[in-house]
Amino acid sequence: MTHPTPQKRSILWAAVLLPSLCLGLIFAWAGGVIGGDTLTPSHFMALFHKAGAPTTGFRRAHAKGMCVTGWFEPSEAGRTLSKSGIFRGTHLPVIGRFSLAPPMPYLADNPAIARSLAFQIRSQTGDDWRLALVDVPLQPIRDLHDALAFFGSNALDPITHQPDPARTKAYADARPWLRTAFSQNAQRAVSSGLEDDSYNSLDSFYLTNHTGKKTAVRWTATPLEPFHPAGTPSEDDKNYLFKQLIRTLNQHPLSWSLTATIARAGDPINDPSQPWSPTAEKLSVGTLTFTQAYSEDEKGCGPMVFDPTILPSGITVTDDPLLALRSSIYMHSYSTRAGETKTPSMVTSHIIASPTLSTHEKGQ
């Protein structure tokens, strides 16, 4: 073998090793090992923990909840708006989950806390549609940077173990573009329970019909129950809102009309923090009916992920940045919690079986 000079040898070795090392650097950068980016899923997951999410198998947000089952009866309006097989079916099976929005799974019911409804509708032809809706009218977050700051501002005070209102105020004050969202959310009519509440998608979606016409919509599940304003929270029973829902379901089925608010020209499609024109047309695409309650510790909605980007053909995501974020973060939450050992949910099978309101359970 001809022996290259030491200088030439080192060049040759560089040619052998550098390409791999460069590729390694690209991998490391893509994998977030180098670069110091804070806008990452693991950062969001860390913020949920600071805001009170335990590591015992619960969703990192909307942790306290209960499952329901029922069906969806689509309307003619749904078929005109979207070619989805969902709207061509009848009596489609639905799995739903009512929840409180914070990341703490053992939270005492209080009407002041944002409530939510998530559900999955399946069609006989294999369509799978998941929606995750909340009862506030606007999202106090415009983009990914807002989201990071928003969840950061939910951190619990290390001494009081409560969210710090000063942080929320600082978040709001620094973002004049969220003024409408904060004021509309604060002024909303708060309902008495989970059964007479309206739930909104906030994010927008496109519907495409058989002629190829595309319509941008926001979803609202509007209760068929009459609205009652919220009373003062029960001091005796930390599950009284859920028990009230179970007791009503034991008496009669509960229905919500699934309403599409149709965007007018100029309505912001990609910004869930801004309202649409008050005159925007609203069409009911069907009725959702729930008949049975289950604890999420039983089979059903417990493990299920209600990723709002799981859509049947005929419904697609918009370029709303928060839909992209939610899809990614829900997956991280789902894969993390599904690998943990779960402690029992607060709304147990026992409570479902006997939802009597306790009257002297102070400090339960």
Add this chain to the structure above:
Amino acid sequence: MSSPTHIPASGSFPKRSILLHWVMAALIIATLIIGLSIAHHSTIHYAGLFTLHRTLGFIILALVLLRLANSVTTKHNPSLPATMPIWAKYAAHISHGLLYGFMLALPLVGWAMLSAGGYPITLWGGCHIPPLIGYNATLWAQLRSLHSCLAYGLAFLIMGHMAAALFHGFIRRDGVLKTMLYRR
């Protein structure tokens, strides 16, 4: 290029093998980079990149199967040079086997984990892939971790494979690198 003391590797791979090798190399590196990016950076392009990741994954799965069939049916694959120490030959065979194993396992695990998680699997263009296994949330969590471990393993294997190939090309100059560069 070949020095007197080194007997060059015999011949080279057929054109179709060379083409498959480089197309797959590009696709796999791209899929790794996209996978790492969407798992570790929050981006407004998540849906598009994730769809691309799944689509490339399934294309790679089809190509691995094609490539395995091709390598079994090709009669005269070049052999490693006789001057290579026996342990190095073993290392080469084992690492090539591992590369195949990881290339095959990664998309299969990706497919299985989304099935177990209850996610519908759609590819670019709307093509719908049926679930590989049934819904099982615990299994979803385990397969999701396995997908990461396999992906990191494949990334290191590729880096090692690149360095070894270039070692043959620049230090040993035994013709091994050329067998995958062009048809002689």
